[in-house]
Amino acid sequence: MKKSELRQNKVTKQWVIYSPARRKRPHDFGGAGKWHSLPERDDSCPFCPGNDAALPSVIWELADGEGQWQVRVVPNKFPALTPGGELSRSQEGLYLTMQGHGRHEVVIESPLHNRQTGMMPLKEIERVVETYHKRYIDLMAEEENMMITIFRNHGARAGTSLMHPHSQIIATGMVPHHVRWREEEAQHYFDEWGRCVYCDILAQEQKEGARIVYENKSFTAFVPFAAEVPFEVWIMPASHAADFGSISDIEKEDFSAALQQILRRLHLKLDDPDYNYIINTSVRYRSGEPQIHWYLQIRPRLMTAAGFEIGSGISINPSIPEEDAEFLRDE
Secondary structure: OOOOEEEEOOOOOOEEEEOHHHOOOHHHHOOOOOOOOOOOOOOOOOOOOOOHHHOOOOOEEEEOOOOOEEEEEEEOOOOOOEOOOOOOOEEEOOEEEOOOEEEEEEEEOOOOOOOOHHHOOHHHHHHHHHHHHHHHHHHHOOOOOOEEEEEEEEOHHHOOOOOOOEEEEEEEOOOOHHHHHHHHHHHHHHHHHOOOHHHHHHHHHHHHOOOEEEEOOOEEEEOOOOOOOOOOEEEEEOOOOOOHHHOOHHHHHHHHHHHHHHHHHHHHHOOOOOEEEEEEOOOOOOOOOOOOOOEEEEEEOOOOOOHHHHHHOOEEEOOOHHHHHHHHHOO
């Protein structure tokens, strides 16, 4: 691709501009290698072993054979939402308000302060995924929770404030327009074609192969055709499933392996870049629907949206998806 090109995201119908003239070499993106000199334990870190007094409480933990915790779930000390609020809406003139009901939890991924998810042994990644699944099921058992979002912010540009490896889970009592829009677009596609748009995307990626980074029996990781940012990757289950909660034990192992591979390659090849990942899954009452397909989305924070992107809603990506996939694929 030498000239600029626009590609449409089949999930959202949004267009993305690809501008090779702005392209950098992969090594020019890079992170700062900011975790390289951290100690295994930090006395001032509330997530490190021995600093339990700094935690509000422990919701759940996964221990090894000797009783030492390996993954912990704790309440966020500064929560975006808190349990107990009313879900009813109130009017203030023409405006709507509601109480900030929900739950905000932190998953402490390792007792080691300097352990990075992308460099974890597979067994440790599996513990994190098991914890995600456990908390997802438990939170969805509370009928007032309409949506569960599991996400990881890695690095300052991605929004993290503590270096200790952790991710977060937020349960909300409402479903935002952004998620409803994505579901509605999937519904429109299903009504027109009688198929899941995500299954069709996955089949197209497997047929072409050019954007695939990693595959195993249960999951395919690929740079999407209309990636909005350089080195964006989706990890998608091969079997159609709308709800992350339906993942099987075998799929958990394969999902962990795919997640480890992608994070490891980003870490090594882009020098530990800042990134966000999010598990996009169905909301309550839509977990069995045929048009929704859960997946994990990784978006490295290598660029900053500027005026045109903010004003138009169109992303400008200088990085070519096929070339990004080839770079990440080659070991």
